[in-house]
Amino acid sequence: MTALTLRNPRGEDVPVTEFSATEAKNSFGRVLDAASSQGMVAITKRDRTTAVVLSLDAYQALLGAQARPLDTLSHEFDALLQRMQTPASRDAMMDAFDADPAELGQAAVAAAKTARASSRHS
DSSP states (O other): OEEEEEEOTTSOEEEEEEEEHHHHHHTHHHHHHHHHHHSEEEEEETTEEEEEEEOHHHHHHHHHHHHHHHHHHHHHHHHHHHHHOSHHHHHHHHHHHHOOHHHHHHHHHHHHHHHHHHHHOO
């Protein structure tokens, strides 16, 4: 059993107890005790970390951290969609639906020219 340093999602180096695969197989109770008390342990095979055993608390924290960015993105999308629901936006969308193919083509060409010109200036 040795110590290894891993980087957590916040970019901080965290010391982690390391067990060889053989030690983990022969002393799994020690691995569980270490994971439970320290949050996680690393398992190595041929001097390379190949697995991590997490405590239930560490696992649940990991799942919670995963859900938060998705919730944040959902809220940002909802806010963006709400901002797009202005009368002017609705009118522009109705104009687009009412336009004939030639008008849509002209609008697409004009938008492409504008985008190309702005990309040259940036």
